Amino acid sequence: MQSHHHHHNPNYCGYGTFALESCIQVIVIAIIGFGWYASLLEVGVGWLLRHEKCRISAVVYMVTVGTLFPSLAVVYLQACSGRATHSVPVYTAPVPESITEPYECRFDGGLNFCSKDNRKMRWKLPGAHHCAVCGVCRLGFEHHCPLLGNCVTTGRLKNFLAFLILTSVTVPLASLPVLPVLRTHVVAALGVSHADAWAVDVWWDRPYSWILCGGPLGRWVVGILLGFRVLHAQRIPHPYLSGSLIAQPHTRVVVLVGAATLIWIFAISMTVAVARDMTRGQTTLDTIRFRVPCSGKASQATTGRFVCILYADGSVSSANASAVNIIAATSGNSLESRNVRRIYPVSNREHVYDLCWRENWRRVLAQPLFGHQIPRHGRVFWLFARLSLLSFLSVYNLPKMNPEMIQRMLDSDFKGFAQPNYTK
DSSP states (O other), X not given: OOOBBOOOOOOOOOHHHHHHHHHHHHHHHHHHHHHHHIIIIIIIXXXXXXXXXXXXHHHHHHHHHXXXXXXXXXXXXXXXXXXTTTTXXXXXXXXXXXXXXXEEEOTTSOOOEEOOSSSSOEEOOTTOEEETTTTXXXXXXXXXXXXXXEEEEGGGHHHHHHHHHHHHHHHHHHHGGGHHHHHHHHHHHHHHHHHOHHHIIIIITOGGGGTTTTTHHHHXXXXXXXXXXXXXXXXXXXOTTSSHHHHSOOHHHHHHHHHHHHHHHHHHHHHHHHHHHHHHTOOHHHHHHSOOOSSSGGGGOEEEEEEEEEEETTEEOOOOGGGHHHHHHHTTOOOSSSXXXXXXXXXXXXXXXXXXXXXXXXXXHTXXXXXXXXXXXXXXXHHHHTSGGGGGGBBOOOOOOOXXXXXXXXXXXXXXXXXXXXXX
């Protein structure tokens, strides 16, 4: 089944959200930029090469961080780009009766449509979701990420995963040479802060220190920063790139490492979550909206999603490659009529597009790291389809469905769970 691609004028989200997420993007870029400078020059040249005289370690370190930080910046900027345009397809909806493979549908067998982007109703492709923040429908919607100020989709999942992995690797490697010295500075700053009369008066003895800035944990963080303020007056000036930024206590270094650590924790957590969802063949949105109850009748509940399957000549007529074995296994069953369409509810125990973990990972890793077009599969003459005048050459094929789910639905037909399609 194919349908043609048309142009789209994106809608933009509210200015407040856009401004807030733009500020987050600027902060992240500033952290990456200053981290690159501090690692390459202050740590690599100033600390390791000049102060510690470790030439080999300095060269290895500078080559490593000199590669990781620019790569991280490029991947991050790519993930932030195309806020209003990426993964926003508009295809002419096919006639349901012309579809021969199993497809996701409404309860009556009709196609899903989206009318939330202030334009006429458009076909809501399988796996698409309307992002309320960006104001557009995304194909393969994963989740909206405030850190990126953009949506993560299945087409950009490889790029997002690269950003997470690069962050998880870059932060500890860049911080490793200075962690022992930094720990000494933090302990010294905490001690000075407790001993300083001004710091004790404005912070440690005040009840609000237990409430402001994150509660008890924030009390210690602010106290340490006040200690660095006191130590600032005791610093001895040194020549540029002499290693003094590391050798002497500096608030900038502590704040940089602290902010990078928070992003690192986020990256590690998201890497685990994304890898889990990729293995299961589901999206983050699926995980949030359709969590499987542990036990009881609730585990049999449906998700509100439906799948339509066409029966013809006593078997399932399907172009879906994932259902080939199922078709063969059920080809001997006798049904009441020819070309009957039946609608099945999707149980929350099932993942609609799970094709086994190897195929799920292959499907994501096969996507390009940069410059994703929509959609990658089902396109012909892709070079020409990028031209606006020839965009009609871009076509869309329905994605393959979970064969085990299809099997369950076929079996349920003989248990009375299938619902006939009365639409014409």
